[in-house]
Amino acid sequence: MTAVSSRQQLNYIAAQAADARVNLEIETEGMTLNIGPQHPATHGTLRIVAKLDGEQVIAADPVMGYMHRGYEKLSEVRTYPQVTTLINRIDWLGSFANEVPFILAAEQLMEVEAPPRAQWIRTVLFEMSRIANIVLFLGDMAVQVGAVTPVFFAFRDREHILNQIEAATGGRFHPNFDRIGGLKDDLPKGWIVETKQAMKKMRSFCNEIEELVMGNEIFQARTRGIGVVPADIGLSYGLSGANIRGSGVDWDVRRDGTTGAGGLVHNELDWRVWTHPDGDSFSRFWVRLQEVRESTKMVDQILDGLPSGPIMAKVPRIIKVPAGEAYVETENPLGVMGYYVVSKGGLAPFRVKIRSASFNNMSITPWLLTGVYVPDIITILGSLYFILGDIDR
């Protein structure tokens, strides 16, 4: 499945794109093209100033800040439980996943551990927010190359997941459900059966997308060999998630975490990390599709093995976090997300550094867009898959 039909052809296209970066001998009058701030490919408001030479981009400069809300500053004047309300809105398509690393960092400083049942339910919601997030990408990517129908399928089928998240947490988009020491509530009655049915639907959605989009000749022509990120470049820019796994780097924080974070139970499940060697737009799409499938498998396994017991550890009613520093990162839908939390022993964090995935993922665009053709800008941006809230914070 990973094999590409004609790798030589791909290499040729990639080499041409690389040549274009330096091969600018023909002097033509350039023009500057403003893309955005409003564009369907930007998932928010992002402006890209592209200098063109004919159809080719010779320099691209993303302009951010239209959505900068200053969460790092705001976190310094909010109590720990209040901070989760803010950070829910960083990556708004997979909100629950935003809360988890922050809560884990606070738990690490407090040396509190959530009871097993809370950890399992946390993981199930974590994976479901991944599905809800990436499903939309799978439909959206087709829009970027001109096929409008798949995104409606994506919106339709994402509802199954959002309904389940809403049933468990009360919030479709912003659950605000994770607590230091556990979770707000236990699962409602009948939730497990319904969620399993939803997972079946998601698997058939993946098959549908695979046939409808991935096998499509136009889609392949527009994405294969386009926006190639070599592994070493990707690493030095700090790409993460499917963007780096699409370049053949076998690294997933869920499996290879370095921050010693407990609180999630991925290592007790049977799943695998998918990589793709090509590094182009197609491979990033392909890896994400496989990740949704893996996530549905994980959710099924968690629901089968859900331990019983309390969902909240014993924590004080007023949460004061002991002085210290902790960095915890998790593999969120968009990539690695981490929080560097500095506490001085008070009710509010002294400093919170939010390491969001899209900020790093987007920082490669000035390099990546140089030399590509105008229509490919949109495909490449779509395949990098960023959310503006996750860049601007």
Add this chain to the structure above:
Amino acid sequence: MIRLSSNDTVDVTAAEATDDTDGDAANESATDEVREAILSELEDEFGEAVVGAHIAAGVDITVRVTSEAWATTAEFLKDEMGFEYFNFLSAIDWLPSPFGRDMDSQVDLALDPAAEPAEPEAMEQGLAGGDTRFQVLARVNDVAGHRAITLKVDVDDSAMSMPSWVPVYAGANWHERETWEMFGIEFVGHPGLRHIYLPGAFEGNPLRKDYPLLARRVKPWPGIVDVELMPTEETDETDA
């Protein structure tokens, strides 16, 4: 070390366990061979330039170097030790907030200025120590070896500048722009140090502790009980 609030503490494990994790000494109870090896390799290479280190066994390693060694440390980590992955770069302002610890007092200072502490707290740097108000911190990963390290460096208050990491890690570009904008720390050798989020004419460095968050200064913060008393009520039974 401030203990957890004791009035309604039902479980003391958190408070007990944190008693001896202060300061630079690593946890004595457990050793961490992987992280010890990282530290000794850095110490062998840089000697005196490694001025502080903290290892939380099984969790994380933080190493503080001198600003002269900041750029060479990055090169060494990337080229010799396999830390090819650039994770993030930012800064910390250790100045205690001149506006008081709004949260700790549980009193809104805009409503009750008398509650503001008269004496500012002493500045206290965190893991791996430090001597200056500003510290730059960065994290890099060794993806294949599943290792990661957080680096810190003191920023001289008068110079407020650091060598840039962009020649080593291309990804540091935007992170240094953000740090420059938010803290006012110059990065020497950066290809284009300009605003990233804020408009070009913006003055001030918002993440500095002495930059006031105006919304918080003029309005009671959400969460404080700001209900007006009914005329019949005499005392305010504030629910802590």
